[in-house]
Amino acid sequence: MTIFRPARMLGAALALSAAVLPGTAPAADFAGKTIEWTIPFSTGGGSDVWARFFAPLIAAELPGKPTIVVKNVGGGGSITGTNQFFTRAKPDGLSILGTSATTQFPYMLDDPRVRYDYKNLIPIMLSPTGGVVYVNPSLGAKDARDIGKMKGKEMKYGSQGPTSLDLVPLLAFELLELDVKPVFGMQGRGDGRLAFERGEALIDYQTSSAYLRNVVPLVKQGKAVPLFSWGIIDDNGAFARDPTFPELPHFVEAYEQAYGKKPSGPAFDAFKSFVIAGYAAQKPLFLPKGTSKDIVDAYVAAIQKVVSAPDFKDRAGDEIGEYKQQAGVTAERTLNAALDINPAAKAWVKNWLTTKYNVKLGN
């Protein structure tokens, strides 16, 4: 049976053009090659699982069917491995890098340890996720419209730290003027959820898959009340409801329901940048800058083939497959929307982190 392979056709077309047009780059062919996919986290975490899921699929669609191995370079909250990739990787298509929100945030906050620059990386794929904020029913809230009623009530929140992915919920609580007191030192979102289930924390959030798996049963038992999702960014760059939770308002809607106006100002601009960098653009895949166009095209074509396969969603399960995977130009656009954080918003968030949470960041 012959299988239609656009990647191969593209490769063949490129080969042909290379032969016909003098001066164009030779066609990408990875036959017999091994590609190293650097993951700046240790084995078994979310990013590692993500890479290990995609690696064989992408490899099978690349011209020449190379082998893709996942190389874990952990440490420094993913800064170490990303720095290393950034200084060492050659633009020959044999080194690729997958980062995460944890890598994006320190870059956006000018962490002095960061020596990588997203502007010098070519995004070729983007895996989004989402998240839902929920509260303990004892607060009396039925949905987002009751947010105003929760003002002035002190709510504990189990958090991993103010510059972790928890920056997004902390910003959201700040915008909503909720009296949320974070208790830091949680090992992961799971720990925060446990504190919620024990009744120690009254407000919490989980990323989409963990929410579906572990919080929906609590909602059904009446032990948790969902308020809003982070929402997604539509093609026009505006917030829209998360398709995974169509019944829940997104953050901006929730704000409007509570306060009767749209959120604005530097705090909201900061929130928008970080919510995109943390969720809509959570896991990007990169080639080093200077990689020739044919190699980039070969990758983008392979990824498009992978994510548009009819059985992709089934195979991915709800951990990876709930959201539309983006490839090439679309991925780049989403990522830029986050990383081009407006200077006033950046200054605001850095000052807020220092004054409220005593976080010292480099200038």
Place this chain on the structure above:
Amino acid sequence: MIDIILSALVNLLTGWHLFYMMVGVFVGLIIGILPGLGSIAGMSILLPFIYGMDPVSALGMLIGLLAVVPTGDTFTSVLMGIPGGAASQATILDGFPMAKRGEAARALSAAFFSSMVGGLVGAVVLSVFVVIARPIILAFSSGELFMLTVLGLSMVGVLAGTSLIKGLLACGFGLLLGSVGAAPATSEWRLVLGTDYLIDGIPIVVIALGIFAIPEIVDLLRQNKAIAAASRLGTGWLQGIRDTFTHWGLVMRCSAIGCIIGAMPGLGGSVADWLAYGHVVQIAKDKSQFGKGDVRGVLAPESANNSVQGGALIPTLLFGIPGSGSTAIFLGGMILLGMQPGITMVETRLDLVYTIIWSLAIANVLGAGLCILISPFVARLTTLPYVYVAPFMLMIIFFAAYQATTNWGDIVTLLAIGVLGIYMRRFGWPRPPLLIGFVLAKGAETYLYQAIQFHEWAWLWRPGVLIIAAFTIVSIWVGTRFGRTGIDEGGETGRVRDTRPQLLFGAFVAIAFAYGIYDSLQHSYLAKIFPLGLSISALAGSLVVLALVQWGPTAGSSVFDTEADTPPGMRSMEYYLAWLLGLMAVSAVTGFLIGLGLFFVVFLHVEARAPLWRNAVLTASAMLFLIGMAYIFVLDFPGGLLQDLVDMPWPLR
């Protein structure tokens, strides 16, 4: 329910399922035997293969590995005095002296058999509690978890050896090392000495290998003979199994300790074997043989470290929260298989849950059986002249330490902790309390902070907290009832003529705590309170020790120097330390792989006077091993100046 349990068993035993579980068991054994490599390394080998496998085979394979690693770990702990992994540290204390005495066979079979019992207890507990444990786990809040760390710290009393104050200081030093890195409450970087490496804290594998393995290797090299003094290797297999039955109550209690610690998310498996060891020393009437080769000191940690896995799977399956480092990766594996661990899975896919439980039970039996089968061969390692064994051990521990975060910092820290361990050993500072302090530091600080944040001081009156506090008091009381003689690694040394080296080491400890004070003063209140309080009291303690050395009696627990008993003509420890530093220095220039090759050639030539052909064969096999590991683990070795200047091909990169 019974039919689900039985059909899960039948399913596991049919077709290829059992084969894949055997693959997991086999990989687990190899990873376990190699010191320092734990189930995390093993899981990372298997993860790439499980995508697309059928769930039963894949679960069997992963659980097979998870169950067997702490069993295989025991080999190097008992035979070499080198911790086989994070969970087999306490086994060294009595297992290794037994091996030195020629009772390796008895120690190993006791360890494997009690491991198997522990593993089976873990599986039974998991099968019962996975259905009902939810409220129990939810009852353990930050307050209870903090009290558990206090219970753990109370074990220092019995593990302190002959000098309580040195034991407490060692524990304090462990706590200080454990507070290196981002502070739990504020994420401020403490004690990082200006490096990026220390921000994540020091990996436990690096600490364990440094504090136990390096001093042991140096010491054995000095003695320049085989590890086992006697050669009664073949005997004692049945004795070890008999020991397990003789002390069945102890094995059961320690299995229970393992399950409980495993089931508490956040405490980590390495706490369990220390708690179990502390427990056995506390309740024993005759403590005189602990640290010198008491088989109970092997049974306790080994039964606990296998039952941990069963316990750790409870929160993993019920809440999707890992109970230990290796279950964290298991969680990743389940997600890769498209499974969603959590209450929904337990309620709707009980068949998968019981597949996991049966795999755990069967793999434990298989693993223990295989270990007993191969141990006569592995045990022969102890009869080889150590000068040939040492370079391989060094190679493996350097590789294992580097596996921790693949950073030069791992290697530098390994050596620094190794030097600390060498002098602690020399001057009679007990090392187990340091490990206890280290493994409990983060938990103690984090949970205390969280308990106060969530409940203010009301947490002190939570029933769970009171119960655990009562346990702690009873255990201290029982421990002191028969006279406060804890484990005793060295006894007393001869009359020490020159106390200056001890004063120097004592001064180093004092300076370290003084630096702890200085560093903590740079931070905000929540980040400084724990290291500051600790450092101030420990600094006072170290001054007391210094005074005792200077003005106290000239022999005994406070004035202690193994060099006083060293026969003249023996090479100094510093001589062998220089070899290690040389290896580092050369590696910094040539990169680790070439550096280690050179080290092998020169060391075997100078120290072992090995004939050229033997030297060549040994060096080549070491190189092949390392390259093979680098290939399997997708790893670059630490580079040196050479790699910075020249673009080297793999594996020299």
